[in-house]
Amino acid sequence: MKMGKQTYIFKIQPKIVSAFTVVGPKEGESNLQSFFDIVLEEDLYDEKTFEIAESKMQKVATENALQRLGLKADDVDMYIAGDLLNQIFASSFAARELNIPYLGLYGACSTFGEGLIIASIMMNSEMINNCCVTTSSHFSAAERQYRFPLELGNQRTPTAQWTVTGAGCTVLAKDGDAPKITMATIGKVVDYGIIDASNMGAAMAPAAAETIYAHFTESGRNPSDYDMILTGDLGRYGKDLLIYLMEKKGMPLGDKYNDCGAMMYPADLKTFQGGSGAGCSNIVFNGFVYNQLIQKKVKKVLIVPTGALLSKDSPLQGESIPAIAHAISVEI
Amino acid sequence: MKMGKQTYIFKIQPKIVSAFTVVGPKEGESNLQSFFDIVLEEDLYDEKTFEIAESKMQKVATENALQRLGLKADDVDMYIAGDLLNQIFASSFAARELNIPYLGLYGACSTFGEGLIIASIMMNSEMINNCCVTTSSHFSAAERQYRFPLELGNQRTPTAQWTVTGAGCTVLAKDGDAPKITMATIGKVVDYGIIDASNMGAAMAPAAAETIYAHFTESGRNPSDYDMILTGDLGRYGKDLLIYLMEKKGMPLGDKYNDCGAMMYPADLKTFQGGSGAGCSNIVFNGFVYNQLIQKKVKKVLIVPTGALLSKDSPLQGESIPAIAHAISVEI
Numbered sequence: 001m002k003m004g005k006q007t008y009i010f011k012i013q014p015k016i017v018s019a020f021t022v023v024g025p026k027e028g029e030s031n032l033q034s035f036f037d038i039v040l041e042e043d044l045y046d047e048k049t050f051e052i053a054e055s056k057m058q059k060v061a062t063e064n065a066l067q068r069l070g071l072k073a074d075d076v077d078m079y080i081a082g083d084l085l086n087q088i089f090a091s092s093f094a095a096r097e098l099n100i101p102y103l104g105l106y107g108a109c110s111t112f113g114e115g116l117i118i119a120s121i122m123m124n125s126e127m128i129n130n131c132c133v134t135t136s137s138h139f140s141a142a143e144r145q146y147r148f149p150l151e152l153g154n155q156r157t158p159t160a161q162w163t164v165t166g167a168g169c170t171v172l173a174k175d176g177d178a179p180k181i182t183m184a185t186i187g188k189v190v191d192y193g194i195i196d197a198s199n200m201g202a203a204m205a206p207a208a209a210e211t212i213y214a215h216f217t218e219s220g221r222n223p224s225d226y227d228m229i230l231t232g233d234l235g236r237y238g239k240d241l242l243i244y245l246m247e248k249k250g251m252p253l254g255d256k257y258n259d260c261g262a263m264m265y266p267a268d269l270k271t272f273q274g275g276s277g278a279g280c281s282n283i284v285f286n287g288f289v290y291n292q293l294i295q296k297k298v299k300k301v302l303i304v305p306t307g308a309l310l311s312k313d314s315p316l317q318g319e320s321i322p323a324i325a326h327a328i329s330v331e332i
Numbered sequence: 333m334k335m336g337k338q339t340y341i342f343k344i345q346p347k348i349v350s351a352f353t354v355v356g357p358k359e360g361e362s363n364l365q366s367f368f369d370i371v372l373e374e375d376l377y378d379e380k381t382f383e384i385a386e387s388k389m390q391k392v393a394t395e396n397a398l399q400r401l402g403l404k405a406d407d408v409d410m411y412i413a414g415d416l417l418n419q420i421f422a423s424s425f426a427a428r429e430l431n432i433p434y435l436g437l438y439g440a441c442s443t444f445g446e447g448l449i450i451a452s453i454m455m456n457s458e459m460i461n462n463c464c465v466t467t468s469s470h471f472s473a474a475e476r477q478y479r480f481p482l483e484l485g486n487q488r489t490p491t492a493q494w495t496v497t498g499a500g501c502t503v504l505a506k507d508g509d510a511p512k513i514t515m516a517t518i519g520k521v522v523d524y525g526i527i528d529a530s531n532m533g534a535a536m537a538p539a540a541a542e543t544i545y546a547h548f549t550e551s552g553r554n555p556s557d558y559d560m561i562l563t564g565d566l567g568r569y570g571k572d573l574l575i576y577l578m579e580k581k582g583m584p585l586g587d588k589y590n591d592c593g594a595m596m597y598p599a600d601l602k603t604f605q606g607g608s609g610a611g612c613s614n615i616v617f618n619g620f621v622y623n624q625l626i627q628k629k630v631k632k633v634l635i636v637p638t639g640a641l642l643s644k645d646s647p648l649q650g651e652s653i654p655a656i657a658h659a660i661s662v663e664i
Binding site for chain 1: 333334337338340380381383384406409410414416417418419420421424425427428430431432433434435436437438439440446449450453454455456457458459460518519520521523641642643644645646649651654656
């Protein structure tokens with residue numbers, strides 16, 4: 001059932017029957033280190049390039065998520081995947097290895113949420129029984145693509161975030177005794193005119209605010225209905241901005257709210273505002289949140305992956321940064 | 333209903349209630365010139381950059397497709413879009429202007445097919461009533477991103493194709509008296525080891541062959557059931573390869589088969605193998621094919637957008653070219 005313009009309440013509630021994460025060495029030292037399945041010793045993952053390493057992380061996360069269910073790639077209806085690289089290099093090359101009908105997405109750091117939503121609506125057609133939603137990012141691959149050669153050892157600005165090296169796979173199935181997706185709100189593109197590509201939190205916070213506001217007004221819920229509300233990767237500064245924006249809208253998020261990027265790294269890892277990337281909300285969800293749901297420490301979670309939809313060329317053309325956020329309710 | 337591993341037969345058959353195309357000057361001189369709605373006089377479209385021009389083409393195509401129905405952006409459930417640019421620049425920036433809940437896709441030149449399929453399966457959930465599927469490509473933007481600066485006047489190889497400058501929007505709705513999508517086959521990623529990024533037809537033909545083969549074996553149809561079978565943008569050489577591959581599989585495509593890329597340009601426009609790009613199969617479908625369906629000159633069409641899923645960096649890393657194709661049946 002559709003409520004309002006953006007929110008979908010699912011009759012068939014997709015079950016999250018498996019989740020698996022593969023993360024880089026820095027994420028292995030992060031606040032959430034104990035929740036990840038595989039921590040790499042080095043981020044090249046025995047490959048020749050960072051991009052192929054990222055692709056391998058997607059493949060390994062997906063195969064292992066399926067293996068936990070005793071399934072093989074051939075048992076899956078669809079591989080829905082995305083990443084931050086030009087032409088989603090990591091996803092398409094992982095799909096080449098996996099041999100599952102493939103749908104590639106690009107929603108920057110919101111891609112994980114976009115994938116969960118597309119999969120959930122499609123599952124309500126009763127035409128698919130299961131699918132894998134996999135996204136990833138890789139610090140070294142993203143850094144050299146979007147910013148500077150790693151060898152330059154360039155200084156970072158205080159508002160910068162650190163691209164998470166991580167891939168995670170969520171397996172959704174029609175049936176199963178597992179946390180389930182109950183609702184979702186699809187975001188619109190929002191642009192408040194931020195032009196600093198080193199301040200993504202500021203660009204994305206308004207998009208998060210609008211999607212969260214739409215979610216609550218359209219679903220009839222309010223923030224206190226959730227045990228945990230997590231935005232994707234606004235970072236510490238962006239998180240503060242969102243708290244401010246929601247208070248101004250008369251809908252304070254309360255103390256159940258946190259941000260995946262802000263949660264990721266301790267201060268001594270020098271990641272400034274925290275984590276970002278299409279892997280960020282993914283590994284926090286598939287690692288930490290999924291564990292908390294399975295252990296019944298939380299029962300209702302709203303996960304809101306956020307994405308800055310700039311191109312690496314658009315700031316050079318004087319364009320401000322469009323952003324988007326999608327909200328997904330997961331419950332036990 | 334799902335048939336086999338890849339094919340979906342739709343209970344709710346999405347109606348193609350509107351279509352609109354905006355194309356560049358060269359496409360205005362092409363074989364299909366009379367079927368396009370807006371032909372630009374110059375490919376900058378009064379903008380400062382080719383990328384923003386491409387974005388404007390998406391926006392104008394979408395607004396006009398809706399206007400034909402008397403609809404505004406606010407009346408639409410979803411904007412599903414993609415293009416060839418890094419971070420799908422054109423699509424996200426068009427979504428910024430359109431203010432419709434947005435889902436971004438990347439499937440290279442197959443994106444139009446991917447969008448139609450995602451939209452069709454989602455529409456079978458009975459949760460969405462309508463949506464826009466819009467894709468685009470732009471010669472000047474693609475050329476400088478993937479290949480050489482335009483100012484270099486670089487020579488092209490004989491197997492090269494010409495990126496179509498064009499955007500098209502298909503509006504799908506649950507209800508309406510219009511051509512309808514009856515089935516679709518989602519492609520897997522196929523890689524036969526082609527390493528020449530100037531020979532995309534050779535890379536994509538095997539993917540087209542496998543998807544078409546899956547479509548016919550899983551749906552129970554055969555090529556003679558269609559009045560028209562069109563691959564996306566294999567080009568002239570790739571088209572010949574596909575004909576050969578299908579004959580080897582014991583499933584000759586017959587004389588109803590053609591390729592959108594091969595059909596596009598007359599020989600004197602020096603496009604070598606023909607058109608390509610995420611706009612190619614889109615404008616051929618939304619321009620020419622849609623017209624033929626409306627005029628009842630054809631009744632059953634299989635459109636098979638094809639995509640080469642290379643990154644602009646992957647050939648430099650020694651990787652061969654993965655490819656994909658999706659097949660969609662449109663009938664009156």
